[in-house]
Amino acid sequence: MMLRRLITKIVAGHSASFSRMAPYASAVFLIEPTDIPIQFRARLDSPTPIICQRRPTACTWDARIAGPISSLLAMAEGALDGDALFFSREITIEGNTDAILALRNAIDDAELNLPDETADLLGPLSPAAKRALEVAMPIMRPLLNGGIAIRGARPT
Amino acid sequence: MTSSSRLELVCPAGTPAALRTAIIAGADTIYCGFRDETNARNFPGLNFSRAEMEESIAYAHERETKVFVAINTFPRAGEKRLWRCAIDDCAAFGADAIILADLGLLAYAADRHPQLRRHLSVQAAAANADSIGFYTRSFGIRRVVLPRILTVEEIAAINREIDCETEAFIFGSLCVMAEGRCSLSSYVTGDSPNLGGVCSPGSHVTYRESGAELASILGAFTMHRVPHDVPAPYPTVCKGQFKAGKFQGHVFEDPASLDASRLIPQLAMAGVTALKIEGRQRGRAYVGDAVRTLRRFVDDYAAGLPIGGGALNQLSEGQSTTQGAYRKKWR
Numbered sequence: 001m002m003l004r005r006l007i008t009k010i011v012a013g014h015s016a017s018f019s020r021m022a023p024y025a026s027a028v029f030l031i032e033p034t035d036i037p038i039q040f041r042a043r044l045d046s047p048t049p050i051i052c053q054r055r056p057t058a059c060t061w062d063a064r065i066a067g068p069i070s071s072l073l074a075m076a077e078g079a080l081d082g083d084a085l086f087f088s089r090e091i092t093i094e095g096n097t098d099a100i101l102a103l104r105n106a107i108d109d110a111e112l113n114l115p116d117e118t119a120d121l122l123g124p125l126s127p128a129a130k131r132a133l134e135v136a137m138p139i140m141r142p143l144l145n146g147g148i149a150i151r152g153a154r155p156t
Numbered sequence: 157m158t159s160s161s162r163l164e165l166v167c168p169a170g171t172p173a174a175l176r177t178a179i180i181a182g183a184d185t186i187y188c189g190f191r192d193e194t195n196a197r198n199f200p201g202l203n204f205s206r207a208e209m210e211e212s213i214a215y216a217h218e219r220e221t222k223v224f225v226a227i228n229t230f231p232r233a234g235e236k237r238l239w240r241c242a243i244d245d246c247a248a249f250g251a252d253a254i255i256l257a258d259l260g261l262l263a264y265a266a267d268r269h270p271q272l273r274r275h276l277s278v279q280a281a282a283a284n285a286d287s288i289g290f291y292t293r294s295f296g297i298r299r300v301v302l303p304r305i306l307t308v309e310e311i312a313a314i315n316r317e318i319d320c321e322t323e324a325f326i327f328g329s330l331c332v333m334a335e336g337r338c339s340l341s342s343y344v345t346g347d348s349p350n351l352g353g354v355c356s357p358g359s360h361v362t363y364r365e366s367g368a369e370l371a372s373i374l375g376a377f378t379m380h381r382v383p384h385d386v387p388a389p390y391p392t393v394c395k396g397q398f399k400a401g402k403f404q405g406h407v408f409e410d411p412a413s414l415d416a417s418r419l420i421p422q423l424a425m426a427g428v429t430a431l432k433i434e435g436r437q438r439g440r441a442y443v444g445d446a447v448r449t450l451r452r453f454v455d456d457y458a459a460g461l462p463i464g465g466g467a468l469n470q471l472s473e474g475q476s477t478t479q480g481a482y483r484k485k486w487r
Binding site for chain 1: 174200201388440473
């Protein structure tokens, strides 16, 4: 529920950026972090824009993006270049290439700060949550980059 | 024309966010395009709406950064209005220059907006002094973006004979074809890169993982297959792998990016006015890294310091770089 609210908030809060995806708003994206046991199925024009599933769960999709969670998060925040991640084989893409390009460009233009976006959902607790995330993220990122073992994960 | 002042760093932006990133990273000038087929980077979700362009030009000017707008595809017969409208809007928004390739658009811009600075796009493939002289005399071209087929010595020779500035690519994806005239991808996709603004459009691209091997497919043709530990290139025909007689491999060119940063002193000595970073289709991370690095190199050269190199390898296609035609080692 929290994730759904976050995606809805991000899309609404960056409407100019996500208007770049207009021709692909109905496209179904499968986002597969390859080092954690969950996957995300996203469709931006749906009332439930994102569904979290156990990975692997068979489902239909128009475009698929797979890679380590740290790379996917860094790409979402514009900290790493998507093409460079593709060149290095860090991420894999399949399916509708135009839809993937449009999503990448929309997210890149949105200049997302995921800790801030997440903390904003907590209302009155937001300032405290931001401070906690500012402390936690520098610790979490190296752990994610090192491929932290998550219970139930099925390495691929 | 030879240049004696500080080299100008011309940087790419595919979105307003990338434009802001490039300015913060030290760009002297941004080049960008409208979100339609008037420019040669017409990728999905990329480029600027009219409102974004007007706001971004104002934002850049407040920070003493120039904005050049690329209108560098060729209008389809009977549909010139879209391209002419783009020129009119650039004049209205206060763009510092427009980058054009088509003769008709050059004539239109010179006639309707004589005060708007006109640059000749690399898409015009003007690769000798006579050709550039024609454009300067006929349309008042103030700067030419040099095709990526010239040696440093050839650039110096051109600069001695012409009356406009030259801009040379310093980093980014490399095209050694006659730009604006290459139709290689058209044979596979049926779409023209020179009219529609996209070489190897995503709608015709498929990536397929098979075991640890990645196949990159354009239209009905597999451009290359790479094992899991080999960097992936873009699926363009010119960088595909083919069999030709007994040879199997990259027939036209290797998948590598141009990195001429070590040639900054030579390019300056050759009379180049501006250095251009390719990559409007890339994200903010690329723009920030490339601009910061090349800003440092250009400033180091201006200060008489040695220039580093190799810092941009991770951003490069195939994760390898070349000095391309500037050195023409194959001759």
